[in-house]
Amino acid sequence: MTGLNLGEVAQATMALALAGVLGLLLGRLSIRGVGLGIGGVLFAGIALGDVSARLGLHFNAEMMEFVREFGLILFVFTIGIQVGPGFFGSLRRSGLQLNLAAASVVVLGVLVTLAVHFAFDVPVQALVGIMSGAVTNTPGLGAATQALADVGAGADAVAMPSLGYAVAYPFGIVGILLSMLLLRFITRVDIPAEAEAYDAQRRRGSGSLPSLDVVVENRNLDGLRLAEVPGLFDAGVVPSRMRKDGALLVPQRDSVLACGDVLHLVGPTEKLQAMRLVLGSEAAAPLTTKGTDLAWARVVVTDRHASGHRLRSLRLEESYGVSVSRINRAGTELPAQGDSTLEFGDIVTVVGPRDSIDRVRGILGDESRRLDEVDFPGVFLGIVLGVLLGSIPIAVPGLPAPLKLGLAGGPLVVAILLGRLGSWGPFTWVMPPVANHALREFGIILFLAVVGLKAGDRFLDTLITGDGLAWVGYGVMITLVPLLLVGFVARLVFGFNYLALCGVLAGSMTDPPALAFANAQSPSAAASVSYAAVYPLVMGLRIFAPQLLVLMLFAM
Structure with missing residues (x-):
């Protein structure tokens, strides 16, 4: 029987698949709910890379580079599509305070990293990897690697961030949990009281639109059309039902008011109360469609011709005699106004x-099934646009090379914008969560497997005989200092709810295991809501920060 002869493609495919299998199994192992997660693929790749080097096996460098970069592009693009719909909304209202706290953790992390560089003369190549590992942010590692390649660093320099990442990553996971526990015990947090306080605040500022039934008692409004009443329709309060002379009707702009009519109004709480003062008093019984010819239904916008149009232009009220009372977009309810798109x-x-x-x-x-389909033409168009945007050079005085968003930043920015847009012409960028998760995991597995395989032959030497142990110490500082400083200031100075603050800290590290730990402290949704609010901005900052550090420090 002739010997088995594997070509370069077969060898690389088997190595990547083995790294994925072993790494994912390793990531499932946990101690008290804390494990490596997807980071296990990196450590499995390192082990396989070490074994391959000892056996004299070498993989095609160009092939591996393509797989690494394509995996990174796929990962950051699907992240952008996921966070795009809520990205800009997270920067408004109460989300602004949460995002400022999370962004402060990122900025302080960069400052501590710079301090480590100047105090201990740590090479830039290792420094950006240590920073990414200390904050458990894999896309940051990809961005750092890409930035080093853009400034012309050699192959050894491009591989060094992965070594720094690997030695700093384990404490990065533990450090966020330790920060939460220290914050809890030093400030003497009462978990049930914090949960109750958060839920009470949440009820006052709910993201869903409340409703109110009002009896018209203001005689100055008798005989006026609804469109002539200040505050209705396009001012944020929508009348969705109307009882007139004992009959339940769909109120329209031309409907004439009379004293004794009852309106079912939908809108923000403060505007509803203002309308109650204008119209009359709250009705004793709710205005319901049961037992009448009217009904209500939730309808999903999936027709390409309706998407992108203003409600007024569809003329639903005039043509079909219906009222649109509210719009639910990415979990947030909005009042339906004529200018609503x-x-x-x-x-x-x-x-x-x-x-x-x-x-x-x-x-x-x-057609709800349309929301479960992946529009691959839109995905590939988005990747093309992202790569093009990432390749545009931006000259910045004092930097050794033009600033670029790169293969990590370009697809991310484009995906956020396209995710917010949703669809355009024949293209759709709404992606089912299951499909998004699958593509995202596949991309990061490819990236981590390649990074581990390329760094494996030097990892043990770096950790045991090189600077690896010192790098662990630097990572501890980068992890703990920003988290503890922001955590105590937010809690003691600005009065953050502890559970919400835990979500902010976990989100500032984009660390799902930390979120799971935060959620285990209380059944309250505070941590999850805060995590989701800060995740989009933090992910963008975590990807751009290593690139900026590389360009800044190489200029010195």
Whole structure:
């Protein structure tokens, strides 16, 4: 029997697959719920890289570089698509304070990294890897690697960030948990009280739109059309039902008011109370569609012709006699106004006769299965645009090379914008969560496997006989100093809710195991909500920070 002869492609494929299998199994091992997670692929790749080097096996460098960069592109693009719809909304209202705290952790981490560089003369190549490992942010490692390649660093220099990442990563996971525990015990937190306080605040500022039934008692409004009442429709309060002379109707702009009419209003709490003062008093019984000819339904916008159009231009009220009372977009309810622009995936609440609602379904689409499909032409177009944007050089005085978003930043920025847009023409960028997760995990597995395989032959030497132990110490500082400083200031000075603050700290490290630990302290949703609010901004900052450090420090 002839000997087995594997070509370069077969060898690389087997090595990547083995790194994925062993790494994912390693990542599932946990101690008290804390494990390596997807980072296990990096350590499995390092082990396989070490064994391969000892056996004299070498992989095609160009092939490995392509797989690494393609995996990174796929990973950051799917992240952008995921966070895009909520990215800009997270920067408003209460999310602003949470994002400022999380961004402060990132900025302080960069400052501590710079201090380590100047105090201990740590090479830039290792420094950016240590920083990425200390904050458990794998996309940052990819961005650092790409930035080093862009400034013309050699192969050894490009491989060094992965060594720094690997030695700093384990404490990065432990450090965030330790920070939460120190914050909890030193400030004497009462977990049930914190959960109760958060839930009470959440009820006052709920992301869902409340409703109110009001009896018209203001005689100055008798005989006016609804469109003439200040504060209704395009001012943020929508009348979705109206009882007039004992009959339940769909209120329209031309409907005439009379004293004794009852309006079911939908809108923000403060505007509802203002309208109650204008119209009359709150009704004793809720205005319901049960037992009437009217009904209400939630309709999903999936028709490409409806997406991108203003509600007024669809003329649903005039043509079908229905009222749109609210729009649910990415989990947030918005008042339906004439100038509101519908987006693919919006869920609109429609009130009216049943047959009219059915016709409106045909206009808006209401094909939920469309939300479960991946539009691959849109994905590949987005990747093309992302690579092009990442390749545009931006000259900055004092830097040795033009600033570029690179293969990590370009696809991320484009994906955030496309995720926010939702669809355009024949392209759709709404991606089912399951598909998004699968593509994201596949991309990061490819990236980590290659990084580990290329760094494996030097990892043990660096850790045992080189500077590895010192690098661990530097990583501890980069992990703990920003978390503890921001945590105590946010809690003691600005009065952050402890559970929400834990979500901010976990989000500032983009660390799911830390979020799981935070959630285990209380059934309250505080940590998860805060984590989701800061994740989009922090992920962008974590990807751009290593690139900026590389360009700044190479200029010195």
